[in-house]
Amino acid sequence: MATISVEFCGEWFRIPDGGELTIGRDADLRIDEDNPFLHRQFLSVVQVDSLWWLVNIGSRLSATIADTTGTMQAWLAPGARLPIVFDVTKVVFTAGPTTYELAVHAEQPEFERSPSASDPVGDTTVGPVALTLSQKQLILALSEPMLTREGSGISTVPTSAAAAERLGWPSTKFNRKLDNVCDKLDRLGVRGLRGGPGRLASNRRARLVEHAVSSRLVTIDDLPLLDQSTDDED
Template identity: 35%
Template structure:
């Protein structure tokens, strides 16, 4: 939490000079002609686009646009999957640090958000040691290296598209593996995740690029969770 930011507040920072701290009950609208100007010289930006507001302790983002979507990405140990906020949609903001990224045909924009709330839930009650959870997945060393290599470009640039996912030849160079080993590890890891109940993975029907993209998205969405467990 930033120094001087109180629990319950929201910080919105455009990284180029505008930074606003909101108290519960306040609201802020961004856009080309809004109080928090974003893309004021971009004719494709909505005049009023994203609105940040609170209902009690919960901060919410609402998309008042008609054609531009925004995506909320984690920037810290929040361990949440990215959130897509389409036109007309509203989503609660996760606690801690995040980025909201959106784009017009002229420019990509990024706002940094801080929801100043505790990030640590209370410890769960102990369970019996033989109470195994179906679907528990702990990657081995080589799987960890592969997931980290796939996720890193997306984590470093929250607004990046899937074109930033390393190709097989890039993974060969990064990991020092042969092409056959890279493809074999991708296929085996997809089968492992499928067997552990993770949706969206199958080595039988998906083509090779689709499996690689699915692994990259999985690694990005679970990056901070895996990192907090010492996996990365």
């Protein structure tokens, strides 16, 4: 009987005990055959002894791994692996302009999270992240396509110009606030947001969206903030 299943775009792929499922452009689970930025084989779900692992078998791309509450988040770099211990593990990654999300379901999880009084269901916050309204609006403008699609699947991170237009901001204001948000999260230990030679702006936006959605820094309930007016706090 299968103990691990992977769900992507409403399709389920069951993995029998002792088996393996590869994920990529040309793999057991074919994510997007037309995206040349995606590895032919990027991730592997495999059982070693009695424990299931998620392994990054690619050479360039990384993935954001989180539980459904967002209280656990990890960045799975090339060559790294992570044990699958929760009942549902969310996997988010970006290849080129496209962001993908899939879910790994364990029928017999190693750990079960119990909500506490100080951590109410539906109102989980990860880390001491204090954002101004305009900073949260920036993240929402970039995350809107991912938040509004149902379940796991495919979305596209907006360009800076499109996100600035969505907010009614000039591009200079948008880029300045994007720098501020990325610097703030980088200081808190979020990887992949620091600029530098060879780091594309599109990669930084995608990584920001991956972190914000996976950690529930923003949720679909926050989207009305996009239409709320605010004075410039800077």
